[in-house]
Amino acid sequence: MTIIDAETFAALRDTTGSEFARELIDTFLTEAPSMLADLRESLADGDADRFRRAAHSLKSNGNTFGALTLGTLAKDLELSGVVAVKARGPSPLGGLEAEYLRVAAALAALRDE
Amino acid sequence: MSSSARLLVADDNKVNRLLLVRNLELMGYAVSTAENGRVALENLRGSRFDLVLLDMEMPEVDGFAVLAEMKHDLALRDVPVIVTSSLEGIDHVVRCVELGAEDYLHKPVNPVLLKARIGASLEKKRLRDQQKELLRRFATPEVAADLEQSGFALDGRRVRATVMFVDIRDFTPLAESQPPEETIDLLNNYYALMFDAISEHGGIVTLMIGDGLMAVFGAPLPLQEHEARAVRAAKEMTELIALFNEERKAASRVPIRIGVGIASGEMIAGYVGTKARATYTCIGETVNLASRIEAHTKVAGRSILIDRSTHDALGGRIATEALGAATFKGIAAAVEVFAVS
Numbered sequence A: 001m002t003i004i005d006a007e008t009f010a011a012l013r014d015t016t017g018s019e020f021a022r023e024l025i026d027t028f029l030t031e032a033p034s035m036l037a038d039l040r041e042s043l044a045d046g047d048a049d050r051f052r053r054a055a056h057s058l059k060s061n062g063n064t065f066g067a068l069t070l071g072t073l074a075k076d077l078e079l080s081g082v083v084a085v086k087a088r089g090p091s092p093l094g095g096l097e098a099e100y101l102r103v104a105a106a107l108a109a110l111r112d113e
Numbered sequence B: 001m002s003s004s005a006r007l008l009v010a011d012d013n014k015v016n017r018l019l020l021v022r023n024l025e026l027m028g029y030a031v032s033t034a035e036n037g038r039v040a041l042e043n044l045r046g047s048r049f050d051l052v053l054l055d056m057e058m059p060e061v062d063g064f065a066v067l068a069e070m071k072h073d074l075a076l077r078d079v080p081v082i083v084t085s086s087l088e089g090i091d092h093v094v095r096c097v098e099l100g101a102e103d104y105l106h107k108p109v110n111p112v113l114l115k116a117r118i119g120a121s122l123e124k125k126r127l128r129d130q131q132k133e134l135l136r137r138f139a140t141p142e143v144a145a146d147l148e149q150s151g152f153a154l155d156g157r158r159v160r161a162t163v164m165f166v167d168i169r170d171f172t173p174l175a176e177s178q179p180p181e182e183t184i185d186l187l188n189n190y191y192a193l194m195f196d197a198i199s200e201h202g203g204i205v206t207l208m209i210g211d212g213l214m215a216v217f218g219a220p221l222p223l224q225e226h227e228a229r230a231v232r233a234a235k236e237m238t239e240l241i242a243l244f245n246e247e248r249k250a251a252s253r254v255p256i257r258i259g260v261g262i263a264s265g266e267m268i269a270g271y272v273g274t275k276a277r278a279t280y281t282c283i284g285e286t287v288n289l290a291s292r293i294e295a296h297t298k299v300a301g302r303s304i305l306i307d308r309s310t311h312d313a314l315g316g317r318i319a320t321e322a323l324g325a326a327t328f329k330g331i332a333a334a335v336e337v338f339a340v341s
Helices: A006-016 A018-045 A048-065 A068-086 A094-111 B014-026 B037-046 B063-072 B090-098 B111-138 B141-150 B171-176 B180-200 B226-250 B285-300 B308-314
Strands: B006-010 B030-034 B051-054 B081-085 B103-106 B157-168 B204-209 B212-217 B258-273 B278-283 B304-307 B320-328 B331-340
Touching: A006 A018, A006 A048, A006 B014, A018 A048, A018 A068, A018 A094, A018 B014, A048 A068, A048 A094, A048 B014, A068 A094, B006 B014, B006 B037, B014 B030, B014 B111, B030 B037, B037 B051, B037 B063, B051 B063, B051 B111, B063 B081, B063 B090, B081 B090, B081 B111, B090 B103, B103 B111, B157 B171, B157 B180, B157 B226, B157 B278, B157 B285, B180 B204, B180 B212, B180 B226, B204 B278, B212 B226, B212 B285, B226 B258, B226 B304, B226 B308, B226 B331, B258 B285, B258 B308, B278 B285, B285 B304, B285 B320, B285 B331, B304 B308, B308 B331
Parallel strands: B006 B030, B006 B051, B051 B081, B081 B103, B258 B304
Antiparallel strands: B157 B212, B157 B258, B204 B212, B258 B278, B304 B331, B320 B331
């Protein structure tokens, strides 16, 4: 599966400029870990609002960069809600976290292109 | 317009905020940001914005609450809001529109679409602001507020109302016999007095030409007893002019006299003009009649003349004197005219 949709990312870079695109990647790579932490903590606490908001942010940002798989995984969490996700087994966030690492690596490479 | 418009972006997510601001700045807008709904409302109340781009999912105060607050705040209800959200489901979009959002853009926002929607929203706001400004100038504060509440009916309507024409007797020779500054000063004082009397009785001034003006009672909003209100306004005008003349006399200036013509009946009312310049006006035989009757004040030597339907609606509550029938240019039948004493 595609980690970063090339067309989406190219459109972002073309309309906003390469320098800005780099700045935006840096911002995302700085912010995303706390969104993932929010997801983990709210899942543990059963905090539905916080869980939904964190998933929503990851989905939105993922789609912005063309990280469509990450976006789809986050959207699933957002729509399912904390209770249903918790019932999925021992590490319900594992797939999303692994995808994030791939996205982060891909974006870091695109950043230095 | 586009370069001077001030936009507020409210989004809790930093990537979204940076990206939107970047796109908007590339379009030439001045942009401020808020990281949640509470800060957005503080910004909106602190200074003037032309448009808000609002995210829905925010901590503290979310976008729905911001929309609801703005809707209930007279100062904010006309600031257009474009929702930028990635919330799932059509019911969210419906809720936003019901709460007064002008448009809904799904994130990630397409910059071309964003540009078009903002342009359209700002243009609509510009027209609304212009209409409000016109209303403020020509209508009483109550009428202006009512119209803003109920929305503008820009299309023509048939209404029953009373029309009044006023002018200063022998104004042209007077204007030519004194310095121009004095003439403008006189006109400004005269208009201030006439506007006061008309507004106080619920009328709005729809036209000003030289020393003449036209006012309507009973449109754009229906007005109870519009005939009597117009006549009372006319009586107050002559009283105010009498007081004004005392002042003029003390300053060794010649007194002025006014003529007022009033007619009541059906007419067509609406906004006319172009997108750039429009005014509220009334058209029809009743309007022509009021204008002719006003001109007739010179012939009759009376200050206030009214037509039969205005006279009949007074029901004898205001003293009048029948002057018999008169014939007017452009009006086939002879018209009964009454003087208000």
